Amino acid sequence: MSPFDENNFNATVAALGEERLIAAIRRWLGDATPPPPAGIGDDCAVLPASPRAQVVTVDPVIHGRHFDDSVPPRAAGAKLLKRNLSDLAAMGATPRAAVVALTLPPRTRTRWLERFYRGLAACARAHRLHIVGGDIAQDDHTLAASLTLIGQPAGARLLTRAGARPGDWIYVTGTLGGSLSGKHWRFTPRLAEGAWLAAQPEVRCMTDISDGIAKDLRPLAPPGARPALDAPAVPVSAAARRAAARDGRPPLDHALDDGEDYELAFALARRADRAAFARRWKKRFPGLPLACIGCFVSTQKKLPASAIDLTLHHGYEHLRAANPASHDRRP
């Protein structure tokens, strides 16, 4: 469904006008937004005191980039929140409240936007957070929404990207690659898994995989070390294999570079009992594969011949020059 209607003015947000649109958004969000000043309707939203540390993150969805007309509008709304939930999962945090800044062309269909917000609201309810505020601005070209999510630690510890040491093992949840065929909006943010991992003392650091593991592992590497990944250990998804069959690139390339996996990657202490860790994981998350895909090795040492040469893999690049159509593999 295209978000735009060029012919029927009455079906667009321009016909509705700003004040009625804001009233409609409050209706579409329903109990996912509390009454003001805790929710939409004042200069700021008022949040209760937070006796614990807080986390904050921001991610957008842009039409033509993070979703296209093949993605149901409800799913696009849910994806906006889920992208941010994945960032919280990567620290072992749990969500509290969000604000949404919407940029929309006047020719946007009201019906499309209703479904977008209803999908966002359903996802917010499922994760027990409130949409507390937002902004609407007009733009003649771009339909986009940016969500800022505030959360707090799920347990005693927040996991950052720092803390790995040379020799630590590298793990990843789920399977990787080929997200364009659907996972980029059908994914489940790994909140329960992130909270559990943050509570395991042998887990040293964590991130989520949004730009491809080849790229997202870089910030986890300790100073003076780099990832040595074992190709057969990388959990290549069925979607990556299908993409490879279509475009002739190796399935592993898709797994390393496609991005939008929204899985978790983390480092496990070198001396940890990996077998016991794997058993605890399997008992807690029986449906989600966990793979040890390599380790961090000192840059002083030569990489094993079997290790993947990550200098040949770049993950997703957010700024592409020249002809975007020929480069951009996102929808």
Next chain:
Amino acid sequence: MSPFDENNFNATVAALGEERLIAAIRRWLGDATPPPPAGIGDDCAVLPASPRAQVVTVDPVIHGRHFDDSVPPRAAGAKLLKRNLSDLAAMGATPRAAVVALTLPPRTRTRWLERFYRGLAACARAHRLHIVGGDIAQDDHTLAASLTLIGQPAGARLLTRAGARPGDWIYVTGTLGGSLSGKHWRFTPRLAEGAWLAAQPEVRCMTDISDGIAKDLRPLAPPGARPALDAPAVPVSAAARRAAARDGRPPLDHALDDGEDYELAFALARRADRAAFARRWKKRFPGLPLACIGCFVSTQKKLPASAIDLTLHHGYEHLRAANPASHDRRP
């Protein structure tokens, strides 16, 4: 200065690439962003616990709408933060931390973006808040930045838009109208004034004037009442008079409808000692005019013949149909 360079690829953010751009942004922000995980560089930014209530708001600046090539890029960056600071001022709050979601075409000049961020950083330092995180996404058409600002009460009380009663007096700070000629980016957010007003028990509710006082007063009106404004009392700015001389509309129309004044409007209790209040204001803020422009009257009563007919004034409308150029009075 245009934000775009169509000819010299090497001058654009596409030549820099995403990772070097993020490193550059951290450099441009300097000590306005702390090291991760408190600042830019992890999945989320970590904020300290907040023993008091918090406030959160979000506002964007979009090229061609909130600023154009005539606005210095440093001023556009400062405006992004100041728009949000004005929302905090309107509740009597003080800022703590912000995140910025940037949407930019690959042809954006690096030099332009540097100045934008340096202007944002200088404004953040002046107001003692940190830019703690952000996101960069590509869009082929629209250059936009959305900032989410988190704050806390400056004193014991947060002022919402609710609380006025029929008979309460309506006040406004500064002068109104004609912001397009420069005030829309040269304004000073009224943070000290908002904090002081929130501490005065006779002030019942408050908002800032972003869409024109004709529109922004509506949410302050108590149930069963409407504003009765006295035309000669409305503080018409010199810029509104100049705009009127150019376009032939009455100066008062500009004062009521132009918007982007970023002044404060509030209700004072009907029985308050207005003369004493005005003296306290003048002592505390000698440089900023304060005007009592009318009061809220019951919808049961007829408006005085001298009152402005606000049904003829609509303020700024954010969603305009058809030909935006003919409607949109913003730069």
